[in-house]
Amino acid sequence: MYGRYKDSMEWWVERNERCKPVEVFFEYTPEDPGCHTMRNGDPGWPGSDSELEILDVKVRGRSVLKFLTEKELDILAEECLEEFEYNQKSGYWRDEE
Numbered sequence: 001m002y003g004r005y006k007d008s009m010e011w012w013v014e015r016n017e018r019c020k021p022v023e024v025f026f027e028y029t030p031e032d033p034g035c036h037t038m039r040n041g042d043p044g045w046p047g048s049d050s051e052l053e054i055l056d057v058k059v060r061g062r063s064v065l066k067f068l069t070e071k072e073l074d075i076l077a078e079e080c081l082e083e084f085e086y087n088q089k090s091g092y093w094r095d096e097e
Helices: 070-090
Strands: 005-015 018-029 035-037 043-045 051-059
Touching: 018 070, 051 070
Parallel strands: none
Antiparallel strands: 005 018, 018 051, 035 043
């Protein structure tokens, strides 16, 4: 399951007291547990947390990425990461070959 995955998901964003459906395009890098020691005795490598980078956000097919604040993007990325990982563990999303 290591590698990067590009995907998208539909999300609802509350802005100006209105909810709007948005499509979030992102790149997901899964968690790497790392390795303490390799089989030949060499030192391993440290692990890393999973990451989700938002590539674009579209409303009705138009990009609105430049209009979102850093805080809004952070919240959206965190929520998408949680949802994506939950769906992967539940078997809703397949890994790319």
